[in-house]
Amino acid sequence: MTFTTAHMSVSLDGFAAGPEQSLQNPIGRGGMLLHRWHIGPEAERHEVDADWTARLLRPRGAYVMGRNMYGPVRGSWDTMPDWRGWWGEEPPYHAPVFVLTHHEHEPITMEGGTIFHFVTEGFAKALELAREAGDGDVDIAGGASAVRQALEAGELDELTLDIAPVVLGGGESVFPADSSGYQLEIVETAGSPLATHVRYRVVR
Numbered sequence: 001m002t003f004t005t006a007h008m009s010v011s012l013d014g015f016a017a018g019p020e021q022s023l024q025n026p027i028g029r030g031g032m033l034l035h036r037w038h039i040g041p042e043a044e045r046h047e048v049d050a051d052w053t054a055r056l057l058r059p060r061g062a063y064v065m066g067r068n069m070y071g072p073v074r075g076s077w078d079t080m081p082d083w084r085g086w087w088g089e090e091p092p093y094h095a096p097v098f099v100l101t102h103h104e105h106e107p108i109t110m111e112g113g114t115i116f117h118f119v120t121e122g123f124a125k126a127l128e129l130a131r132e133a134g135d136g137d138v139d140i141a142g143g144a145s146a147v148r149q150a151l152e153a154g155e156l157d158e159l160t161l162d163i164a165p166v167v168l169g170g171g172e173s174v175f176p177a178d179s180s181g182y183q184l185e186i187v188e189t190a191g192s193p194l195a196t197h198v199r200y201r202v203v204r
Contacts, residue, residue, distance in 0.1 A: 064130050065143075158199065
């Protein structure tokens, strides 16, 4: 039995990243406003946000991640051969992470148990490998494109959205243009001044 989840911060208009993404502004114009609920000193967080931050960071068996989530490199990895992710030498995953890409790359072993594997055969293959590595349970760690692919493939069982009171007006949406293949049922909600947290069951 497998169980596949995703947990994303989004704007009121459904965007997980703003427009004009770049190396200097990796989640686009206004994108950092989506993450105020869990960024900053832990002691200053609202108790609701602290709870949902712990859920976001809880250990998973394995992860699937889009290339844009892993880093700003476009095209061949040769353009930034030393890139090892946004998170420093000890990323927060502590498990195998399967990165979607069109360009081959050797696995990268980081401190704390994170190993980045690079998969060129598409989302279905990355999910298959992650399920094998994670004993069935997998989290789609972002970005928006990877979550969309999971929804389109009918492979996502649960989606948690942290909805910030921000309107970006454009950017990258979590949801596919055709959402006819699934419905979302609310399982749990909680709120703070910085986010409304909603856990959905994905029903197909």
